[in-house]
Amino acid sequence: MSDLVSARGTPSIVNTQQKAVQVQQPKVAAKNTPYWWEAAPVRPLPPQPLAKTLDVAIVGAGYAGLSAGMTLAREGRSVAAFDAMMPGEGASSRNGGVTSGTIRPDYATIARRFGEDKAIAIEQEGKRAREFLYDFIKTEGLDCDFRLVGNFKGALGYNHYDAMAHGAERLARVLGIESYAVPHAEQQSYIGTDFYRGGTVRMDIGGLHPAKFHAELLRVALASGLTVHANTPVTAITRDGNGFSVKTSAGTVQARQVLVCSNGYTDDAAPFLRRRLVPVRARIIATEELSPDLMARLMPKLMMMGENRQLGFYYRPSPDGKRILLGGRDSSRAGDPAEPTIRLRNGLVEIFPELEDVRLSHSWFGNVAMNRDMIPRIFEKDGLLYASGFCGSGVVWAPWVGMHAAHKLMGHVDKARSAFDFRAPAAVPFFNGNAWFMPAIIKGYALQDKIAWLRARR
Ligand SMILES: Cc1cc2nc3c(=O)[nH]c(=O)nc-3n(C[C@H](O)[C@H](O)[C@H](O)COP(=O)(O)OP(=O)(O)OC[C@H]3O[C@@H](n4cnc5c(N)ncnc54)[C@H](O)[C@@H]3O)c2cc1C
Secondary structure: OOOEEEOOOOEOEEOOOOOEEOOOOOEEEOEOOOHHHHOOOOOOOOOOOOOOEEEEEEEOOOHHHHHHHHHHHHOOOOEEEEOOOOOOOOHHHOOOOEOOOOOOOOHHHHHHHHOHHHHHHHHHHHHHHHHHHHHHHHHHOOOOOOEOOOEEEEOOOHHHHHHHHHHHHHHHHHHOOOEEEEOHHHHHHOOOOOOOOOEEEEOOOOEOOHHHHHHHHHHHHHHHOOEEEOOOOEEEEEEEOOEEEEEEOOEEEEEEEEEEOOHHHOOOOOHHHHOOOEEEEEEEEEEOOOOHHHHHHHOOOOOEEEEOOOOOOEEEEOOOOOOEEEEEEOOOOOOOOOHHHHHHHHHHHHHOHHHOOOOEEEEEEEEEEEOOOOOOEEEEEOOEEEEEOOOOOHHHHHHHHHHHHHHHHOOOHHHHOOOOEOOOOOOOOOOOOOOOOHHHHHHHHHHHHHHHHHHHHO
8 A cells, every 4th residue: 555644644645756755744654464463463374285085175264264174173074274365364364353243234124134033043143153252262262362341332413322222222131231322421431532422332242353363263273183275275166076176276176065265355266156245345544552541531441432324433442452443444446545544544533533643553454245135144055055244243253154154064953053044145236256336335325424424413
């Protein structure tokens, strides 16, 4: 990216000799690699010999592929995961680390489209999936800075606050989750801003260090007997007798079963999935270290934070409590332009005017994967199993869905049962991997946000 963004978001000009010329404001040098990689860099793995035959070949070694591979290996299956990049270099070491486990469509929308039973099952599975993650981190002793600090969601206007407060009350009543409304007058004890008109808190959401979590998951998966082939893209999967011929850059392997966990990085090796999963860029910025006083004022409870805009930002303290990381959509599709960083920075300053002069240390992006109904999926097509479509909430969903997909491959009917195991998501019309329509969709959401803002604040 143009890694020079001024303190007030004015891009520096790079002249023909590629020397940065400062415009008005002092420059901010933002690294374009994830902040998380400072403590847990993604690394290549030593090359492994390619097995001739496998029980299961997995495409992708992010959270989903590793969780599935570990589950299969622990049951004695010969299993290898292939990743086109270094393991974790996809979304699994780039994300915000918020254990949200949310589903984009609300309860009423899911009930309307898929029936009340499915809506209830999905909601209950969210609770179980979060508990599974927290228990897994604890029992395996994963060193990943996990803290169950709770999540504050800010309301744009008082009208939104009323609906959100009702939702928090329902969550507590129906699912027994500790969740409650925070009126505007009490907001400052949760967040140092007057930007919102109150908000809600749910205490079943926390934060972890996503790259450490991936590295630790990789450690236990390898120890369980999973083989991981790094920088080894799968280029084709074809039916071969009772199994599959899996062509990779290191050679071809015969696998009895194949599981595809490529999510937002799906390519031509999985054409059926590619037509159903739109990769969307998401970006996160990190501030430089802030003073303890300032952090205590802005984030007194060090909670995870979000808001109710369509293109809403989510933000959190770094695990050491010294910086703020803020994430949101990135409508760019090529290269690494400065504009999305500026948009996020402006968003940060809008919420926290005190940060007007703050410098950014990092700004990076990765791909999330959206399907049409925005519900994660396990599905089978022509004998291949797919586990993907986490729509920006895969810290909770990907390990959970990967584990269930593994049980499905092993024929463990009870352990495989999941509300996400149903028909394949519909193909996206006129889409074959090139998300040309995303900038227009994001502009549409931005307009809806503007209208909602005007209504909320008039
Ligand atoms: C900026 C950002 C912020 C996010 N914030 C949050 C958050 O705060 N909370 C949350 O819950 N979720 C968040 N997410 C989403 C979360 O990171 C993902 O849902 C999750 O990591 C998906 O895991 P995965 O294993 O399915 O996919 P990935 O980790 O993306 O792994 C897929 C892998 O498949 C590999 N692959 C693809 N094709 C091939 C092929 N042909 N051959 C071999 N390998 C292949 C890729 O190289 C890649 O490594 C965020 C995502 C991003 C990008």
